[in-house]
Amino acid sequence: MAKARVALVRCDSYDPGAVGAAVERAFRLLGGVECLLPRESTCLVKPNLLSPSRPELAITTHPEVVKAVVIEVKKVARKVAVGDSPGRGDTLGAAEASGVAQACRDAGVEVVPFDEGSDFRLLEGRLCKEFFLARPVLEADAVVSVAKMKTHGFMGYTGAVKNLFGCIPGTRKAKYHLRYQGREEFGIMLTDLLLAVRPAVSVLDAVIAMDGDGPSHGRPRPFGAILASRDPVALDSVALRLAGVDPAGIPYLKAAAERGAGAMYERDVEVVGDEPGSFVIKDFRMPTGNRHRSLLRLGGILKSSITAKPVVDTEKCTGCAVCQRSCPPQVISVVRKKAVIDDSRCIRCYCCHEMCPSGAIRLRMGMAARALDRFIDCLARK
Ligand code: SF4
Ligand code: SF4
The missing domain is CATH 3.40.50.11440 (LarA, N-terminal domain)
Structure with missing residues (x-):
């Protein structure tokens, strides 16, 4: 071929x-x-x-x-x-x-x-x-x-x-x-x-x-x-x-x-x-939302501690509601001019992070992913 x-x-x-x-x-x-x-x-x-x-x-x-x-x-x-x-x-x-x-x-x-x-x-x-x-x-x-x-x-x-x-x-x-x-x-x-x-x-x-x-x-x-x-x-x-x-x-x-x-x-x-x-680049950074996702194969029980979750930075949030409109399952509300995410219904698609014009939504890695990151850092320092 x-x-x-x-x-x-x-x-x-x-x-x-x-x-x-x-x-x-x-x-x-x-x-x-x-x-x-x-x-x-x-x-x-x-x-x-x-x-x-x-x-x-x-x-x-x-x-x-x-x-x-x-x-x-x-x-x-x-x-x-x-x-x-x-x-x-x-x-x-x-x-x-x-x-x-x-x-x-x-x-x-x-x-x-x-x-x-x-x-x-x-x-x-x-x-x-x-x-x-x-x-x-x-x-x-x-x-x-x-x-x-x-x-x-x-x-x-x-x-x-x-x-x-x-x-x-x-x-x-x-x-x-x-x-x-x-x-x-x-x-x-x-x-x-x-x-x-x-x-x-x-x-x-x-x-x-x-x-x-x-x-x-x-x-x-x-x-x-x-x-x-x-x-x-x-x-x-x-x-x-x-x-x-x-x-x-x-x-x-x-x-x-x-x-x-x-x-x-x-x-x-x-x-x-x-x-x-x-052209080779050695320090190309992958996104937070993608870190250690392969571990999800180990089972759904780990999902919430591996996948990054969207978190609203209330200092930056202007209450514009762009995230609310772009959230596929509609789990974001705007309360007193600040976005609020119902985490229990979030499907981790990160459309809100992608669309927020103020950079007010950051992705926070899950606990297991953070622990794994620290472990890898530790190994790298030895
Ligand atoms: S899109 Fe960003 S600035 Fe606008 S309401 Fe949502 S989090 Fe706040
Ligand atoms: S990650 Fe997706 S489902 Fe979760 S709040 Fe953001 S847009 Fe909605």
Whole structure:
């Protein structure tokens, strides 16, 4: 079987010329945009517009990367649009705040909202056989995923594959969190979604990635790379290995590899372009919500002492109720202008942490996870 090819290109800044050259080279390493996308087609470029956030916060795909991809796609497509469904706010607001709207104006393409959509049946779906997808996704001949490399409290990591969750309009995403509450089952659902959307090509903005408590409150982390591939699973796996993270620990990558929906193992992937050894990062921090989750295999009884729980910092909380609106099981109330979480009904999806605009929700590790951390620290000091 042919190996999945991943283009890895050095890009140390968001200087427009440097980003344009890196994206163009990445596409060329994959055979050129003419081979990647159907000629005269309608293409949807799907960045990560998680929330209305400034580009320097590294929450959203950088506008220069979106623009460079659009310029490439326009070489072959008849019509190009850019869109996403943010977790907070609306598409146009998030696009303006992140600089993506201006990038699209500069490139002469439209930002399209993801408010409307319809059901898409997926017979091969393992857990989910029907997705409600945004209309621009359904109408496009080809989807180009332009993701941001970030950590993710619930899934551990978000990149090219997880970016596709934004193809589901607005608050409808909550339904999937409610239906697939465990990490493994949510991962299988994301693999189903990957098969439903099937991006023609995926690009990863890892010029400045995010580590720590991503996807919204982590640390912008210079990584210096732009990656591209036809196979988003291979793409994410390569990026994670460079960060020193085992991709098999990310549920949706493991699920995708197990069912042949993408290549995760090193033996199945060919990296072309710049030397991987020059990108390796040794101190990439994984999120609190993901620490020691593998111990959950030992049994449900340990769940509350292992999984991190969301805790409201009342000093920072402004009572805006964004978390209340984004909590899938509706277990948050706002009392006297402060958020209050009913922990007994919390499903640990961390949507509240992700969406709080004030950084007022932190994730506190469970007792067993904290003890294990101290033990590991102790061993490391000896
Ligand atoms: S915790 Fe955050 S999102 Fe929730 S009410 Fe307070 S400031 Fe708003
Ligand atoms: S309180 Fe936060 S972590 Fe718990 S279910 Fe609601 S959104 Fe998810």
